[in-house]
Amino acid sequence: MFSIRLSLIAAVALLATGCANNSPTLGSKNISYGDTKAVETVTNEFGSTDLQMIAESMTRSLAQSGTLQGRPVVQVYDVKNKTSEYIDTREITTSIKTQLMKSGTARFASDNTDMQSQVDQLKLQNQSGLYKKSTVSKTGNMVAAKYRLEGSISSIVKRSSDYKDVFYKFSLQLIDVESGIAEWMDEKEIRKTTER
Amino acid sequence: MRCKILGVMALALLAGCATPPPPAPGSAASKVVAMGDLKNIEIGPMRIARENGFMTVNVSLHNTSSYNKTMYYRFAWLGNDGFPVAEPEAWKSLTLYGTQSSFLPAIAPVPKASDFRLEVKTP
Numbered sequence: 001m002f003s004i005r006l007s008l009i010a011a012v013a014l015l016a017t018g019c020a021n022n023s024p025t026l027g028s029k030n031i032s033y034g035d036t037k038a039v040e041t042v043t044n045e046f047g048s049t050d051l052q053m054i055a056e057s058m059t060r061s062l063a064q065s066g067t068l069q070g071r072p073v074v075q076v077y078d079v080k081n082k083t084s085e086y087i088d089t090r091e092i093t094t095s096i097k098t099q100l101m102k103s104g105t106a107r108f109a110s111d112n113t114d115m116q117s118q119v120d121q122l123k124l125q126n127q128s129g130l131y132k133k134s135t136v137s138k139t140g141n142m143v144a145a146k147y148r149l150e151g152s153i154s155s156i157v158k159r160s161s162d163y164k165d166v167f168y169k170f171s172l173q174l175i176d177v178e179s180g181i182a183e184w185m186d187e188k189e190i191r192k193t194t195e196r
Numbered sequence: 197m198r199c200k201i202l203g204v205m206a207l208a209l210l211a212g213c214a215t216p217p218p219p220a221p222g223s224a225a226s227k228v229v230a231m232g233d234l235k236n237i238e239i240g241p242m243r244i245a246r247e248n249g250f251m252t253v254n255v256s257l258h259n260t261s262s263y264n265k266t267m268y269y270r271f272a273w274l275g276n277d278g279f280p281v282a283e284p285e286a287w288k289s290l291t292l293y294g295t296q297s298s299f300l301p302a303i304a305p306v307p308k309a310s311d312f313r314l315e316v317k318t319p
Contacts, residue, residue: 035287037270037284037285037286037287038287039268039286039287039288039289048286049286049287049288049289052286053286053288056285056286056305059305060250060302060303060304060305061303063250063303063305064247064248064249064250064252064303065248066247066248099305102282102305102306103305103306103307104306104307
């Protein structure tokens with residue numbers, strides 16, 4: 001009798017552990033993580049695939065061009081948005097900077113957004129008297145950029161009763177600061193069409 | 197006796213059909229990873245070079261259909277040990293017109309890339 005009870009308890013315990021949720025997820029089944037590298041065609045506005053394609057194409061063209069010999073210092077300017085839609089162009093330049101940095105072909109000077117923080121930190125270290133002198137970063141030693149990198153994105157949008165066609169053109173150029181000469185230039189064109 | 201020979205020949209034929217020989221190492225076919233059947237897209241010869249320290253690839257493609265076809269692709273860049281040397285690329289879309297032959301150029305993201313795989317998929 002005792003052994004039957006014991007086996008019953010064991011069976012119930014086994015069933016209970018079998019039913020336990022051992023999945024490393026929590027929450028609604030309607031939410032899921034997707035592939036960040038997938039081709040995105042949800043709408044024909046500027047999207048993640050466009051950003052990734054532009055950054056990839058421009059970075060590789062510039063790195064492989066041979067212009068960036070000896071890891072020169074480059075100053076990156078914001079991409080001018082000449083399209084009719086809102087595009088966070090800072091993300092395009094950030095992706096280009098990141099990929100060029102990873103390729104080991106360029107170094108980057110503080111751009112216009114980082115410059116204030118850089119100056120503030122130098123002033124704090126040199127003027128506040130808070131830091132040990134031997135550890136203070138001296139002023140007058142910042143490295144000036146040899147090149148500036150600047151670009152623009154524009155679009156042509158056409159609509160008819162059946163179609164919406166968007167043509168994007170992204171241009172990027174590398175200019176020698178001393179001579180003012182454009183040493184490298186490239187374009188990436190993207191066409192997206194929606195059939196209604 | 198004749199039956200035995202015929203049986204052996206049939207078996208040999210069947211074995212041949214069951215396992216197609218793997219592509220020769222280093223061949224163009226060995227660089228292609230097709231995700232499922234490639235419908236109406238043929239991948240031909242590849243030109244591989246090193247320009248300014250970066251590996252460059254040009255792949256010839258052909259649409260065997262008379263209709264426009266779309267394909268998705270991306271490159272995976274590998275080092276000497278056969279492992280990736282860069283982040284996975286974004287998938288890209290390419291349209292080939294009916295019976296069109298075209299070329300797909302690519303540049304490695306880092307100088308240490310010495311090999312690659314072309315991942316392709318048709319919708």
